[in-house]
Amino acid sequence: MRAFVLTGPGAGGVREVPRPVAAPGEVVVDVERAGVCGTDAEFFSGDMAYLRSGHTTYPLRPGHEWAGVVSSVGSGVDAAWLGRRVMGDTMIGDGTCRRCRRGLQHVCEARQEVGVRDGRPGALAEQLAVPASSLHALPGSVDAVLGALVEPGGNALRAARATGAGAGDRVLVFGPGTIGLMAAMFARADGAEVHLMGRTEASLRFARSLGFEHAWTEDELPDLPFDAVIDATNAAQLPARAVELVEPGGRVVYIGLSATPSTLDTRTLVLGDVTAVGILSASPGLAATIEAYASGAVDPRPLVGATVGLSDVAAVLAGTHPTGPAPKVHVDPRL
Numbered sequence: 378m379r380a381f382v383l384t385g386p387g388a389g390g391v392r393e394v395p396r397p398v399a400a401p402g403e404v405v406v407d408v409e410r411a412g413v414c415g416t417d418a419e420f421f422s423g424d425m426a427y428l429r430s431g432h433t434t435y436p437l438r439p440g441h442e443w444a445g446v447v448s449s450v451g452s453g454v455d456a457a458w459l460g461r462r463v464m465g466d467t468m469i470g471d472g473t474c475r476r477c478r479r480g481l482q483h484v485c486e487a488r489q490e491v492g493v494r495d496g497r498p499g500a501l502a503e504q505l506a507v508p509a510s511s512l513h514a515l516p517g518s519v520d521a522v523l524g525a526l527v528e529p530g531g532n533a534l535r536a537a538r539a540t541g542a543g544a545g546d547r548v549l550v551f552g553p554g555t556i557g558l559m560a561a562m563f564a565r566a567d568g569a570e571v572h573l574m575g576r577t578e579a580s581l582r583f584a585r586s587l588g589f590e591h592a593w594t595e596d597e598l599p600d601l602p603f604d605a606v607i608d609a610t611n612a613a614q615l616p617a618r619a620v621e622l623v624e625p626g627g628r629v630v631y632i633g634l635s636a637t638p639s640t641l642d643t644r645t646l647v648l649g650d651v652t653a654v655g656i657l658s659a660s661p662g663l664a665a666t667i668e669a670y671a672s673g674a675v676d677p678r679p680l681v682g683a684t685v686g687l688s689d690v691a692a693v694l695a696g697t698h699p700t701g702p703a704p705k706v707h708v709d710p711r712l
Contacts, residue, residue, distance in 0.1 A: 379710065380502030381690045384436045386423030389694075391687045394438075397498075397506035399451035404458055404509050406465070409521035410684075411500040412442030412529065413693050413706045414555070415611075416493060421694035424636060432494045440499030440708070441467040441492035444515065444524025454509045464524045464667075466511040467491050468660050483658035501690055503710045513663050516671045523670045525707055526559075526677050530666040531659025533559030533609075536632045537567065538662070539654040540605035544568035549603040549622060553584040553592065555704045556632060557609035559677055561589055564607075566674045574598055583702040587679060598622075607632065613639040625649040632656040680705045686712030 378396045383389035399405045417439040419425035427433040443465070447458045469489040470482025477485050491507060492499020499505065515524045537560045542548045548564045550557045553575040561571045561584075572591040575581045581592040593599070595618075605628045606619040613635040620641060623629050629651060646653060659666070669675045682703025685693060692698035693706050700706055 378503040379687055380438050380498070381440070381687050381708075382436050382438055383420055387421065387695070389421065389691050391690075394502070397504055399449050399454070399506055401452045402454060402508055402510070403451045403506050404447045404454055404512065405449045405504055405506050406443075406445040406463065407448045407504055408443055408445040408500050408502060408710050409462075410444050410525035411440045411708045411710070412525045413440075413501075413690065413708060414442060414529065416441070417501075418694050418696075421691075427494060434495055437495070438498040438502060439492045440501035440505075441490065442525050442528040443500035443505070444521045444527070445500075445505075447512075448504070450509070458509060458512065462515045462519075462521065462524060463512045464515060464527045464663075465491065465507045465513065466660050466663060467493065467528060468658050469497065469508060469511055480661075483660035501687065501708055501710070513667060515667060518671045518673075519667060522678055522681060522707065526680070526705070527663060527666050527670065528659050529555055529705075530559050530670070530675070530677060531662035532556055532632060532656060534563045534666050534669065535659065535662040536560045536607050536609065536630045536656050537563035539630045539656060540564065540569075540607060540628050542567060542569040542605045546570070546604040547572065547601060549574060549598075549606045551606065551608045551612075551615050551619065552610035552633060553580045553704075554609065555680055557607070558584060558587065558680060558704070559675075560607050560609055560632070562587075562675045562677060563669070565589075566669065569605075572598075572601075572603070579702055580704075583704075603627065605630065609633045611635045613637050615639075617641050617645075620645045620649065620651055620653070623649070623651055625651070628652045628654060630654045630656060679703060681707050683707070684709055684712075686710070
């Protein structure tokens with residue numbers, strides 16, 4: 378079958394690889410859509426921290442945001458999965474450690490990560506194999522495009538819910554990229570007044586086209602009380618700025634990661650009685666995200682600016698493929 382394989386920094390392309398076989402407890406999925414995200418771009422550039430830690434090595438097959446149809450099942454797997462449209466959890470814990478037993482498999486020390494850590498090839502391919510235990514069935518109202526947006530949406534939902542914001546609250550989101558815009562959508566659906574802060578007029582204009590009229594550069598940001606701030610950027614200076622801008626007694630949520638260490642004066646946290654929360658992984662938010670998409674409470678489909686084939690992935694990762702103002706690119710391996 379065809380798959381996109383990275384062989385080194387800046388090097389990769391479509392290769393013929395063996396088709397996966399469903400081991401006991403696993404299924405094989407025919408991939409309909411897979412999202413390209415910042416993690417994939419970091420693998421392409423060679424900047425991904427897992428490459429330095431040894432959790433990941435080249436060659437690798439990325440892709441952890443996906444949806445598809447189950448085409449075969451291994452022994453011990455309910456045959457009712459056959460023909461179902463599904464998406465899957467990226468984080469796969471060992472199932473035996475203390476964290477897994479406490480329902481925190483997404484921070485299991487020995488976890489596998491589909492398309493991210495060695496051992497679990499990703500979804501930028503015609504097929505992939507995953508444990509049946511990682512699957513989430515998609516209802517009929519959640520098509521393949523929405524299905525491939527569940528994984529990033531789960532991260533965003535967790536960030537929005539971590540603010541505790543609702544009707545009467547004002548939330549500021551740093552970064553109008555995919556996660557920032559999705560977090561804004563979930564916060565808005567929960568009744569909050571949402572503001573977005575970005576760097577470029579094009580990104581802010583796109584945010585306004587989604588109904589977010591309060592979209593600003595940092596210089597334009599109005600002097601308003603913000604009950605919560607979500608940092609969905611990779612800017613090392615913004616974690617500290619979030620604490621400066623949030624109201625005393627408020628909450629700051631960190632879901633972005635900077636390439637260099639960010640510094641934060643904890644005295645500002647303490648003296649403001651501010652709660653800081655870090656978000657890693659969509660795992661605890663996947664079911665609620667599917668429900669939000671199925672009900673129509675949140676519709677992130679406008680964030681998909683282009684759908685390409687496997688042969689275009691290298692150009693997308695290199696930033697040379699035209700995509701338009703919407704931040705997300707999807708891959709259809711069948712193209």
